[in-house]
Amino acid sequence: MTDALLIIDMQTGLYDGPEKPYERERVLATINQLIQRARHSDTPIFVARHTGPAGSPIEAGSAPWQLWHGLHVDESRDLLFNKTRPSCFLGTDLQRQLSAAQVSQLVIVGMKTQFCIDTTCRVAMELGFQVVLPEDGHTCMDTVALKAEAIIEHHNATLAGPVVKRVKAMDVWN
Incomplete structure (x- = not known):
């Protein structure tokens, strides 16, 4: 089984925007550890940037992008x-x-849990990929309805089993 690391939307405008992601420094450190282990094991790394339309805060080439x-x-x-x-x-x-x-097999990390992490995990599974979701490798911001911590835990629990293999990041490529 050949693995790849997929890092989603770790962009300035999301990471350092007006609303800070939950435990952002810890999640960044966790993702950087996974990058280091991926390199050590010659695992390819794919990095997605969310790109908005021209004139949007995250249009291609802008500082937040x-x-x-x-x-x-x-x-x-x-x-x-x-x-x-x-x-x-x-x-x-x-x-x-x-x-x-x-x-x-894809190891998926990054932002935002309830949007791009959730959707990409589900689509990857539908396309036939095995998906590994480090429960401590993705984050989001608080919403009006839920705190980020609850959103993350809900998605970890909901996706685990039928969609992803839920693990701790320290157990990936160790």
């Missing part, structure tokens, strides 16, 4: 791609690239 500077992504070796929907697959060539790399 950039990857968070503390994320240890190497643009010369990691595959960066843009997406415009919650799914990392819709309107991108991610599926083709994963197939070309013979990837069968």
